[in-house]
Every structure is written in C-alpha cells, then in structure tokens.
C-alpha cells in the first residue's frame with residue numbers, strides 16, 4: 001500500500017475577535033505558497049514527460065504478456081474556504097498526485113499504484129500489477145472479458161469563464177463574509193456558515209489498445225447555511241450552487257444576498273413550525289429533494305455490479321436483478337429516468353470514463369419500465385451487452401475503477417409547479433435533503449427532507465417539521481402522477497457517494513423537475529424530547 005503526498009495548508013482554528021488580524025495575514029501567506037506550489041506542479045506536469053512514463057509502463061506489461069493494460073496519471077488540486085459566524089474559519093488547499101496501472105492477465109485483474117511519479121518507480125509498480133493479476137487468476141472462478149470499445153485519442157477540457165484558482169482569495173472570502181453578515185442580520189438566527197469548494201483534475205489515460213486521453217477538469221460549488229434557535233430546539237436552512245463542472249462564474253452569478261436572506265427567514269419559521277401529524281399525504285417533491293431519492297432508489301440499484309451480486313458487503317446488491325430488465329414495472333408511466341453522462345457541466349460528463357469508454361446517454365426506466373443498467377467493460381459482457389455504458393470511475397490514482405451511478409435524472413413532464421400543487425387537497429411540499437435510510441437492495445426506504453410546507457386546498461400554507469415518508473421503491477414511483485416541465489428542472493451534484501472496499505467517493509449529477517406522488521405514508525420524527 002502506498003500513500004499519496006498531501007500538501008495541506010490550514011489557516012488556523014475558527015478565529016476569535018482578537019485573532020481576526022492574524023487570520024488576514026495568514027491568508028496572504030497562504031496565497032503566495034499556493035502560487036509557488038502551482039508553478040512547481042506545472043513543471044512536474046509536462047505532457048511529454050507523462051507520455052514517456054505511460055509508454056514505459058505499457059511496454060513493460062506488454063512484455064509480460066498481458067491481454068490488456070491501462071495507466072492513469074493524475075494530479076488533483078482541491079481548495080476549500082469556509083466561514084462560520086461572520087469569520088473565515090478555514091482555508092485549505094491540497095494536492096494529490098500519483099499513477100495507477102491496471103492489467104488484465106490470464107483473465108484476471110491486477111492493479112498497483114504509487115505517489116512517486118518517476119522513471120524508476122514505473123517498472124516496479126508495473127511488475128507488481130502483473131504479479132497481483134497472476135495471484136488473482138489462480139483464484140478466479142470466471143475469466144474477465146472486456147466489451148469492445150473503439151480506440152479514442154482526445155483531450156477534454158472543462159469550459160469555464162473564470163478559473164476559481166485564479167480568482168483573488170480576497171474576493172472569495174469577501175463573498176463569504178458578506179453572505180454570513182446578511183444571514184446573521186435576521187433576528188432569531190444564531191449561527192451562519194458559508195463555504196466555497198473547487199477542484200482541478202489533470203489526468204492522462206493510456207491503454208494498450210491505443211487509447212490516449214488527456215483531461216483538464218474543473219468542478220466548483222458554494223453553499224451557505226442559517227441556524228435558528230427557539231425553545232431549546234434548533235433548525236437550519238441552506239442554499240447551494242450545485243457542484244458542477246464549471247468555473248467561478250457559478251458562484252459569481254448566484255444572488256447570495258437574496259438567498260442568504262431567504263434561508264435566514266426560513267430557518268426562523270422552520271424552528272417554530274408545528275410537528276406533522278402522521279398519516280397519508282400527497283407529496284410534491286422539489287428537484288433537490290428528488291436528487292437524493294433518485295440517487296438511492298434508482299441510481300444504486302441500477303449499478304450492474306451490485307445487481308450481479310458483487311458489492312454485497314458494503315450495502316450492496318440490488319432488487320433490480322437482470323431477469324427484470326425490459327419487463328419490470330418500476331414506476332408509473334410518468335416516470336422516465338435517464339442516464340446522461342453527456343450533458344455539459346455535469347459531474348459524470350468527463351468525455352470518457354476510466355475504462356476509456358466514451359460517455360453516453362441511455363434509459364434506466366422508460367414509461368415506468370426498468371430497461372437499463374450502469375455498466376463498465378467487464379460487467380457489460382455478463383449480460384451480453386455489446387458495449388459498456390461508460391460508467392466506470394475511480395476516485396483517485398490509487399483506486400481501482402468500478403461501476404458508478406451515472407448522471408441519472410427524471411425527465412420533465414408538462415405541468416407547472418402551481419398545477420401540481422393545485423390538485424392537492426391535503427399534502428406536503430418538501431425541499432432539500434434530510435436524513436434517510438434504505439435497505440441494501442434499495443427496496444424499503446424512508447426519507448426526511450430539509451424543509452416542509454403543508455399544502456391545503458391547492459396552496460402551500462405554512463411550514464411543518466419532522467416529516468418522514470416511507471415506502472417501497474416500485475410502489476412509491478408507481479404513485480407518481482405528475483412531473484413539472486423543463487422550466488422547473490434543476491441539477492444537483494453528489495461528490496461523496498460511498499462505494500467499495502476500500503471505500504471510494506463517487507461523483508455524479510442528478511437533475512429533476514418537481515414531481516407529485518399520491519397517498520404516501522408519512523410518520524412524524526417528533527419525539528417527546530423535542531416537545
């Protein structure tokens with residue numbers, strides 16, 4: 001096991017009033033350090049040098065007689081700036097560099113990786129990958145066959161107007177400070193939080209089949225939160241610009257003053273809201289809330305490695321087994337769940353996956369019928385598909401790529417949000433993410449949310465709290481009787497989707513318009529201790 005090199009720069013603890021001046025000085029020092037490390041990184045990142053290393057690795061494993069091999073060289077820089085209670089509390093920039101070599105030999109995989117990118121280290125790691133494949137082969141029950149894929153030579157660059165790593169730190173911290181100021185100005189709010197996150201990935205993928213793919217990818221996100229207290233209870237509301245593959249314009253284009261004031265006002269209403277009474281309600285779910293429901297109840301069960309019985313230990317397996325494909329009723333005729341790894345700016349739209357397969361768009365559920373899986377080159381052949389769907393991703397140079405949820409979204413319908421609400425006599429409108437649980441086959445679940453409003457006679461009236469709805473995946477989606485139109489569609493990114501042993505964090509985007517579900521069982525999370 002080899003560990004990555006991390007250069008982590010942390011600016012202090014949450015600052016007290018007395019330390020505020022020291023904090024400002026530290027920010028200046030950090031910026032200079034970050035620039036120096038950037039220049040050094042660029043020198044280490046010369047394309048021709050990486051090509052030379054990749055050629056050396058692949059010729060080494062070819063000589064050992066492997067059926068297939070690829071190498072991924074990766075250089076990742078991540079920056080987080082966060083503030084708490086009107087102060088910049090934390091600024092961190094980390095760099096993570098290394099390479100991983102994957103070989104298919106005697107029908108089995110071998111993988112080895114290192115954080116030392118050098119001509120001396122490449123042969124050692126290449127030989128280790130081959131040795132591991134030999135060991136795997138001696139134990140394998142079935143041989144690995146890869147679905148064919150054309151050879152690709154390409155360069156993928158995230159398009160952006162403003163590089164977040166070039167925007168002055170003063171501008172970014174000023175935005176966080178002014179947002180927290182707006183939030184805390186609201187009577188009843190006791191805490192504020194705001195943060196910005198950005199990541200750049202420079203990657204080279206080269207395979208023995210001849211594919212050569214260069215990546216320069218960017219992702220960005222910002223968020224803020226207001227917390228209010230009342231009668232010994234607290235409640236928070238938050239706003240986020242979703243994680244997207246774009247530049248700082250994502251943050252600059254958002255109206256932080258308006259959103260900060262909105263969440264402050266809603267946090268105060270939320271903490272004073274009455275608890276929900278248990279019962280059956282019609283639900284209208286907002287796109288952000290649906291992004292989590294789709295992720296858990298459609299995304300994970302559509303991963304073919306789970307459905308085939310791999311990944312059983314870590315909340316694995318799936319109720320969507322291969323015998324159900326093409327005939328199983330997953331939801332109502334309103335439910336079209338589409339995987340689209342080609343939509344610009346979405347997290348899984350990286351041009352090609354870590355098998356070197358080009359990103360695609362396909363149906364998971366069409367008119368309520370389950371029709372497709374997320375696959376990679378290995379598992380696609382197990383269900384006799386001719387080509388991988390291109391959903392094989394690793395979360396770092398030191399991780400083995402595996403089947404990952406695609407950008408799965410709910411296709412828009414034709415209604416407006418007002419029309420969906422108008423036809424509800426007594427229901428609940430839910431926004432955002434809350435706590436949830438779902439069994440490992442992704443069949444029985446319960447979901448909370450971030451904010452809840454009672455719907456009475458077609459209108460949202462007032463907030464309620466402690467709403468938890470539960471259901472069985474196909475019954476729940478079978479209760480969907482309306483989806484709002486494309487004008488209501490919003491996208492939300494996930495960067496902490498856990499899977500695998502050792503665990504990895506997957507990235508994907510889920511888009512939806514508001515949708516209505518009839519007669520769903522709701523229980524109250526309210527306990528005597530909350531009274």
Ligand SMILES: [Zn+2]
Pocket residue numbers: 295300496497498
């Ligand atoms: Zn997940």
